[in-house]
Amino acid sequence: MSKPNLENTILKSLNKAQHRAVTSEASTVAILAGPGSGKTHTLTSRVVWLIQHMGYRPSDVIVATFTIKAAREMKERIGKLLGEEVEKKIILGTFHSIARRYLSIYGRHIGLDSKFNIADDGDSKAIIQRICKRLDLKVEPSYAKAWISKKKAKGTPPVNAPKSQKNKQQEHPDLAKCFAEYQDHLERSNLVDFDDLLVKCVELLRKNPECVSNVQTVLIDEYQDTNGIQYELMKLFAQARERITIVGDPDQSIYGWRSAEVRNLYRLLREYPETEEVSLEENYRSSQYILDTSLQVIEEDKNRYKKILRPVHTKCTQPVLRSLGSTSTEGEWIVSEIKRLVMMFGGMLKNEDVAILLRSASLSRHIESSLGKAGVAYQMIGGKKFYERREIKILLDYLRAVHQPDNNDVIARIINVPRRGVGDVTIKSLLEEAEKAKMSLWSVLCKHCRGERRASTNIRANMEQRISSGLLNTIFTLRKKADATTEDGAVTLMDLVDSLLNQLSFKRYLELEYPEEHETRWANVQEFMNLVKDFMRDYSQMDTEELPEIEDVAQTKEDDILGKFLANVSLASDAQRGDADGDKSSMVTISTIHAAKGLEWPVVFVPSVYVGSIPHSRSEDIEEERRLLYVAMTRAQAMLYLSCPLYGPQGLSNKVELSNFVAPFAAKAFAARGPSIDKKVLESVARILSREAPPEKRVFDNLPSMFSPEDDTFPLSPVDPKNSDGTEENGDGHYARAPKRQRKDAEKHSSGNGDQPLFKPYSTTMEESSHFTMSSLPGFMTAGQHQSTLSTSLAAKENQPSGNKKVTKGSTKRDPNQKSLLGFVSKGAEAAGTGPLKANNIGSSSLGKQLPHGSRSQVSVSSGISGRQQPSLDPALAGHKLGGVKRPMRPPVANPGQDVAGKQYPCFSSSPPRQPSPEEPEPDSSKEASTFSRPATVFHSTTFTTAGPRLGVRRPVGMGPAPSLDRLRKPFKPLTMNRPKSR
Numbered sequence: 001m002s003k004p005n006l007e008n009t010i011l012k013s014l015n016k017a018q019h020r021a022v023t024s025e026a027s028t029v030a031i032l033a034g035p036g037s038g039k040t041h042t043l044t045s046r047v048v049w050l051i052q053h054m055g056y057r058p059s060d061v062i063v064a065t066f067t068i069k070a071a072r073e074m075k076e077r078i079g080k081l082l083g084e085e086v087e088k089k090i091i092l093g094t095f096h097s098i099a100r101r102y103l104s105i106y107g108r109h110i111g112l113d114s115k116f117n118i119a120d121d122g123d124s125k126a127i128i129q130r131i132c133k134r135l136d137l138k139v140e141p142s143y144a145k146a147w148i149s150k151k152k153a154k155g156t157p158p159v160n161a162p163k164s165q166k167n168k169q170q171e172h173p174d175l176a177k178c179f180a181e182y183q184d185h186l187e188r189s190n191l192v193d194f195d196d197l198l199v200k201c202v203e204l205l206r207k208n209p210e211c212v213s214n215v216q217t218v219l220i221d222e223y224q225d226t227n228g229i230q231y232e233l234m235k236l237f238a239q240a241r242e243r244i245t246i247v248g249d250p251d252q253s254i255y256g257w258r259s260a261e262v263r264n265l266y267r268l269l270r271e272y273p274e275t276e277e278v279s280l281e282e283n284y285r286s287s288q289y290i291l292d293t294s295l296q297v298i299e300e301d302k303n304r305y306k307k308i309l310r311p312v313h314t315k316c317t318q319p320v321l322r323s324l325g326s327t328s329t330e331g332e333w334i335v336s337e338i339k340r341l342v343m344m345f346g347g348m349l350k351n352e353d354v355a356i357l358l359r360s361a362s363l364s365r366h367i368e369s370s371l372g373k374a375g376v377a378y379q380m381i382g383g384k385k386f387y388e389r390r391e392i393k394i395l396l397d398y399l400r401a402v403h404q405p406d407n408n409d410v411i412a413r414i415i416n417v418p419r420r421g422v423g424d425v426t427i428k429s430l431l432e433e434a435e436k437a438k439m440s441l442w443s444v445l446c447k448h449c450r451g452e453r454r455a456s457t458n459i460r461a462n463m464e465q466r467i468s469s470g471l472l473n474t475i476f477t478l479r480k481k482a483d484a485t486t487e488d489g490a491v492t493l494m495d496l497v498d499s500l501l502n503q504l505s506f507k508r509y510l511e512l513e514y515p516e517e518h519e520t521r522w523a524n525v526q527e528f529m530n531l532v533k534d535f536m537r538d539y540s541q542m543d544t545e546e547l548p549e550i551e552d553v554a555q556t557k558e559d560d561i562l563g564k565f566l567a568n569v570s571l572a573s574d575a576q577r578g579d580a581d582g583d584k585s586s587m588v589t590i591s592t593i594h595a596a597k598g599l600e601w602p603v604v605f606v607p608s609v610y611v612g613s614i615p616h617s618r619s620e621d622i623e624e625e626r627r628l629l630y631v632a633m634t635r636a637q638a639m640l641y642l643s644c645p646l647y648g649p650q651g652l653s654n655k656v657e658l659s660n661f662v663a664p665f666a667a668k669a670f671a672a673r674g675p676s677i678d679k680k681v682l683e684s685v686a687r688i689l690s691r692e693a694p695p696e697k698r699v700f701d702n703l704p705s706m707f708s709p710e711d712d713t714f715p716l717s718p719v720d721p722k723n724s725d726g727t728e729e730n731g732d733g734h735y736a737r738a739p740k741r742q743r744k745d746a747e748k749h750s751s752g753n754g755d756q757p758l759f760k761p762y763s764t765t766m767e768e769s770s771h772f773t774m775s776s777l778p779g780f781m782t783a784g785q786h787q788s789t790l791s792t793s794l795a796a797k798e799n800q801p802s803g804n805k806k807v808t809k810g811s812t813k814r815d816p817n818q819k820s821l822l823g824f825v826s827k828g829a830e831a832a833g834t835g836p837l838k839a840n841n842i843g844s845s846s847l848g849k850q851l852p853h854g855s856r857s858q859v860s861v862s863s864g865i866s867g868r869q870q871p872s873l874d875p876a877l878a879g880h881k882l883g884g885v886k887r888p889m890r891p892p893v894a895n896p897g898q899d900v901a902g903k904q905y906p907c908f909s910s911s912p913p914r915q916p917s918p919e920e921p922e923p924d925s926s927k928e929a930s931t932f933s934r935p936a937t938v939f940h941s942t943t944f945t946t947a948g949p950r951l952g953v954r955r956p957v958g959m960g961p962a963p964s965l966d967r968l969r970k971p972f973k974p975l976t977m978n979r980p981k982s983r
């Protein structure tokens, strides 16, 4: 491939500050800036510049990202500029995937078997559960797991860290015991958990710096979310030449629950005093209105250091804060608004331009349900993982057992799948036998079923026979095949999976086990085969996993295709193939806010902006919640919608209040309903998105019959059904109309005589297709769920370092016009003494009070029954239970005298008291009744129609053939004539 013209392809796309960052010759460069300022763009350009201009070999460049998605996007961007060949050689990936690569190639230098397996979350949980039970430890397993993970994530405190940070905290002895046993178990099973990938890589690189002696430079994306161990790893990767570039934004630090440490910014600037600081001040993403409103949210954090962020775009439309009666109505409104936008923008905006960003999983059901009912396809980011579907997990467990039979948890999960008459009690006793004998379960099974130990009873002998002919035979046969795959490639991974399916008679198993849904599950298995096929195809071209040869440092060749496949699966947990089905251009995106980080969409909806949702009721850090909302809002390019129902998912018993993050300025900063789409709006959105605005005629001509061009299908200020006296009230003083009646589910479909429905709440061209099977909708793995296991009161009270309040650094270089980036962190340090912000300091203004134009015009009743949310990860040992003995209370808090005021960083000091236990699942609305009960009233005719679909839009006299979009609202007014007279 010919070398692209550097000047044209990269530098010309940069502004002055970006240019300076990209071409900086300083060893360490810190680019800290707000959202949408081009940080990722700048980092990518710098990678290209370093390779092309500085002449670094791609294989000597390490780029670490925070998510797999970010890694994939960066690969794509670099590939486009430098060509795939070069891009493949760059060591680019998440911290975990890079660490895995080093460990599988150099791990033996620290005594690690190169065939190690990765213990996923479920595995770790199951192992810890068993340890706690076996040793009768007085700790909750989930707490112990979070504690262990946090400990590993911390890394070593900085050399000059305050004493309190270094002092070994008084710990409950059972926690330490659990930790030691857990590590012992991992080692015996040749397992490495996610945290250990980093910990062991740190150990490797500390003891064997020659493994990274080739590395010229290290670049880190989303630096604000790195934790202690990742910081160490970054330094170790760069130890040969100490060339580091980081990009980050403290305002977007949203992974405190994963032990991310904002103070790493401070640490970097202190430890690398020659760092060149660059701040980017132009926001290229969002309209001025969106940016201003988002900044209002984040600026309420008084401990935050203010930085400049200037929009390059015009105002466009004011962000919307919509009040709805219930969460169900909220879902329906979102769908109707999406449809309105798609129509009114005449094809310039499509479903794929829309994202619905949720604070937590339990909020998704209503949105999904509304989209499903309306036949609007959607994809989920951060949804239930493809690999976690039951049938896929079984296949993966078998493959993992083939690869590494000493993994007890895997064997325990598949020993009775398909059913072999091995009950939970037997599995439990076998596991205990194995643990006591310090043997693997696999060895115990071999001993019982094939070796010297004979069964004492006939029943047991039968069972052992079934295990032997079923499980052991299958694994032995497949192991032979697997060896063939690595030796000469004569047998492929596909053959192996094929053979596994045959051995297990898997199709038959699914038919028997899941009579209702075996077809869907078998389709998933076929999709799994496609995945294997894709992996095989990529594998044959893969040389990306190699590291450059280094003199005198022996390498282990990674020729184990099965191992590599399994590692990929473990690491790619959010790279779901499930999302790849269907045409993405017609799909709305639903995502958790966490998973949306770094992404952007023309239109963003943030539903359920109420106290308890955001800030989340179980959050320990209010300011982190604020940053989450800020991240969500700043994903929007042209249009931003927030909404808040009167009642939460539990229905009338669950009245909610508008989030205090927006309440103080809601009336001024937000419009109460979606904007009118006129020519001016069309053009300004087109400018922001660099798209061509459609001709007005096209927009108008394509509007379906009786289509309402305004966001007026739902009342602006729903009447609280609890206080309603049933009378109409025009509260906003702008227009009066009869309250609209929203559909009842029962009447939505039919008039009762099999004819066309008599009443429809609104009509669009996208008639309901309802092809969605709600039962198959994936669930979510949310921050809340992670948080629930990670955050507990003991953990919250662990010592935070008080740190130096004044940053003393050497001679960092920066442009005279730019402020020191230390302000990002030192301001927080100064302000930390103000003490934590309390959740209950939140103002209590309700949405109704804050919104302008509040008219009480319609009754909207939600009826919901709260449920329980399913855990997103199955307990790892899904196949067997080790008993449900209630755990004793968690251990007493070890360090009650913590000096909160001494904390240096606001985001670590502002946690409100812990609320419910991390074990407590989030409420699930899965049982919510879907019925509405509304008083019958007349419909508003601009949006509700009884007319047939062919009536066409009536234009007023004198409109002419091509009406201006500016006037679109007026022409529709006469349609009120079509109001149904009576019902």
Ligand SMILES: Nc1ncnc2c1ncn2[C@@H]1O[C@H](COP(=O)(O)OP(=O)(O)OP(=O)(O)O)[C@@H](O)[C@H]1O
Pocket (backbone or CB within 6 Å): 013, 014, 015, 018, 033, 034, 035, 036, 037, 038, 039, 040, 041, 042, 249, 252, 284, 285, 597, 598, 599, 634
């Ligand atoms: N110099 C520039 N000129 C025009 N557009 C730019 C420039 N730099 C970045 N952009 C555009 O701005 C948008 C945001 O860029 P990018 O995603 O790199 O920002 P970011 O700072 O990483 O955002 P966030 O922190 O929110 O993830 C992208 O659409 C990008 O193409």
